[in-house]
Amino acid sequence: MRRVRGRELAGWAAALGLALIVVGYLASSPRSTLMFDDGDSLIVALVARSILDGGGGDWAMSSVLFFPEIAVFTALDAVLPFDVDGVLAANAVVNVLALYGTIRLAAGRRVEGRAPVAWSVAALATFCLLILTESSTSRDALELASLMLTTTYYSATVVGVLLAVALCRRVLDDTSGGVTPVIALGAVAAVATMSNPLFAAWATVPLSLILGAVSLAAPPVRRHAPALIGALVAGSALGFLGRIPFSAWIANSGAGYVQPSEWAHAVEYYAGLAIERLSTPGGVLAAVVILTLTVLAVVRTAHASDSGIRLVAMAAWVLPLFVIVGGIAAGTHAARYLQPLVFAPILALVALPRVRMPRAAVTRVVPTVVAIALLVGSAAAVPRIVQAASAPDRDLACVTDWVDASGRTGAGQFWTIRLPKLHASDPARLVQVDHELHGYAWLVDRRDFAVGAVSFLVEDTQTVPWNLRTTAEPTALVECGRYRILDYAPATLPLGPARS
Template sequence: MTQVGAVRRRGAAEVAGWVAALAPALVAVAVVASTSSWLLYRDGDSVVVALMADSLRRGDPQDWALSPVLFLPETAVYAGLSLFGFGTAATLTLNAVVNLLAVYGGIRLVAGRRRAGAVRGAVFAFAAFVGLILLEGPAGMPGLHLALLTATTTYYSATVVATLVVAGLVRRLLDGAPVRRVLAGIVVVAAVSTLTNPLFVVWCVLPVVGVVGILLYGRRLAPRTASSVAGAVLIGAAIGYLARAPFAGNIVAAGGQYLRPDQADAALAHVAGAIGGTIGRWDGVLWSVAVLALLVACGVVGMRAWRRRDAAVAAVCAIAVAAPVAATLLVVVAGTDADRYLQPWVFLPILVLAVAPPPVSVPRAVGVATAGALALAGVVAVPLAAAAAGRGDADLACVTRWVEQSGRTGAGQFWTVRAPKLALADPSQLVQVDHTLRPYDWLVNRGERRGPVTFLVEGAADAPYELPAGLSPLAATPVACGRYTILDFGSRVLPLGDPRN
């Protein structure tokens, strides 16, 4: 009876943990949906998963031009959620909640089993992650916005969760979990994650191998255990990389094209500017202090675990420090201004709260009041998120209505045409082109039929079109749709050049 009671108590604690995570997840999504709706619903990159899932649902010919990221888990999750029939914006909102709960699940795995405070530590760590989302503010503000990217379907949410899961599996193995089962889990997660996003190698594989090597050198791990962990993650990554071969025709930008060490100075200048923009805001200062404090705590807790020969906690803390450093080195070597590669800075240092939760003793009344406040916040967040998802976009509706009523095919540049393509019942009515009218094969289905182009959709930020000789925008009839302008050339066909990516 005692054992049954203990199982029930553990089950109740797990349910309570998930419920406690749901409320802040709903609050975070409501805030992101309300303040960064463009990023969540209409950003040129953010809509790719919805475009892919909708194309599969319609049974369109599939010939996608993709970056090295294949978005396989993200597309599967979105496609599954779309079966509820809520519509695109609502499905993206629900997907954001699922993403954040998946982050909690990864954190909970890291926190360990049958350990006092494991659920509490996982909830604390997840609350810290949500806190970072709220402190980042709207995506359009200056500074770094790394945590809120996890709410999108595009910016590597699956890779974030996979990295947490592998860290958790490593911790479980070092804590004495069944070796074969855990190693098999590491291989599967590493294989799927490398298949869909090679960035996983930098965020997870290399840090895990490096940390295991350090623990082996410091005699904190037995050679057999160290070789098993390193071998599992490396074998999984190798399987995933080889499994990318069938998708070679879809990957139009090879990984090597992203390595531009000659642009390292520009990348460092961009990072410095982003940090400057972050600490130039009061909430950015709090965000920066929190991230640094968590990173320092990882170092302190990790060293204490090292001294008492607790390899499991030492490994988690070391990964939480090594991965952000590896991600930063990648940014420098890649010579890029893509802040999204720096996400390990926000989702890994929080793990110190999961493996070493601060001792908190509060009166029962305070605990009940806190739980009630969380529940109330979650309940209030639902209609706010629903309102943000249901908020109409008159400009977008104007474009899609005109295009559908025309029955013709038009074209537009990447950042302008993506949201209208997603909103159309037949996305092939809009061809994605560059400013010279060459089809721009980037995150788009090349299998779409392309009719004769007789109009252009342009936005204020588009590069000026360079039309063929004898054609001028002045010859078109402009149709104003807010931030969009449709240039209707009537029966005149605009010739398209050779595709490019």
């Protein structure tokens, strides 16, 4: 028992080392903007701040409600003595650890002839390698692994999908016929779907198809498959019903994203992203890794020694295939919807048997080398994380200091105002608007619009030229590096009706 616990602790220690390494890399790379500054990425932090300040809010959310992400970030923000960037970095580490936990669960129990901890660490290391190939500042790039380190690009849904695969495997591996994993599967499906309906497309439908296929290949599985499929479908149905009380928060149901007539444009769009990704050495390396894992998964599907392994192996290649075909058929145009392309294939590694090696190499040399490498890498990563999370942003500070000192309320457009809004002493002092000064109700607290008028505007290079319904001219221009404040005081600019 002590040796088993030691192995599990070693696995978690390795996962922590890998998490620190990739978070340190991303935090100091150009892609750090997605973690710390991106307008989409800040909604979880804004909601968490409102909760901790004692306010509820009348939030205008997307089709994703981010319940698990908000819970985790709020808890971290409540207990850690960090500013918001430090909490975002800590949240990224937690996301990687959660990913390892689900991978480890999917690897199954340790039995003679298998090494689930070692293969789980190998799977996580492979995923981290994919993160290290990504450096684009674009949220629309086909660099999907690093999205796992953010709070708003479906990290909880990724964990939920892998957890669903793991629970299905545990049921197939368990001959006792216990119902606890089945109930847990239904609960995961319900919570994940309520938070993000994409879970149904990433997990419920493809996993149901996989379970059906596995039961055809292995008749003994037929007594488990109906219960598992039922748990997935019923859980997802409950999740959709659970969204009804929060319908006032959902500014966009997501139905408009499904446009089957746009399938040809979707093919062109995703092909363009793939070509752009393959134009870099990192993109080529990532493609080779994913292709290798996919081939391995197909081989393991054909030669699996039991139904649990076959299910995990099938998930490694069926989920990406289903998502690609489904995304094109639905006419979608968003790279983030394709994340199963990078997280599902790593399941091929936990569907492997243990590679036989000389005992001395396994028990001494390999673990020692890996431990030293992870120790050195994580030790080097921590200062990079601290430096990135605490680096002063003078332009941002210029804006927030001016806003706080003015005691007045201003406005700015989505991509411009989100970051200053989060860092201002009172986020309500900065109202999110469009270029015509209509309230822009998207990932924001709609109570902000009650102010009715503002006396200054904040703009930057992302700001669409203003089209204001007024003849008033700025009485002062305040230059703050990449930002500029247009001060209209003592005049005020009326806000138009809010839209989303």
